[in-house]
Amino acid sequence: MTESPVTARTPAIARVVVTGEGPVLVDGPVEVVAPDGTIVRSDRRVVALCTCRRSKIAPFCDTSHRTKVRAERQDGP
Numbered sequence: 231m232t233e234s235p236v237t238a239r240t241p242a243i244a245r246v247v248v249t250g251e252g253p254v255l256v257d258g259p260v261e262v263v264a265p266d267g268t269i270v271r272s273d274r275r276v277v278a279l280c281t282c283r284r285s286k287i288a289p290f291c292d293t294s295h296r297t298k299v300r301a302e303r304q305d306g307p
Contacts, residue, residue, distance in 0.1 A: 253278035253291035262289050 247255040259273040270289065277290065284294035 252282075252293075252295050253280055255279075264289065 244260070245257040249255065256277045256279060258275055258277045259271065260277050262270045262272070262277075262279070264270065272290070280288050280291045280294075282295040284297075285292045286294070
């Protein structure tokens with residue numbers, strides 16, 4: 231099996247945390263490869279990747295998901 235270029239450059243196993251109501255947290259530094267092939271690098275210790283598709287700074291989280299979560303909590307189950 232051939233490793234992908236991104237996997238081949240990774241020196242250690244990255245930790246990824248999937249949160250229930252927010253972003254995916256990835257231990258940094260990271261390189262994010264967009265669908266168009268653009269590479270975005272972040273040297274932060276932990277990087278939050280948007281999963282709600284509301285972020286204005288995608289692929290990174292800008293906490294836009296909080297508005298939806300608050301509204302759902304106010305409406306109740």
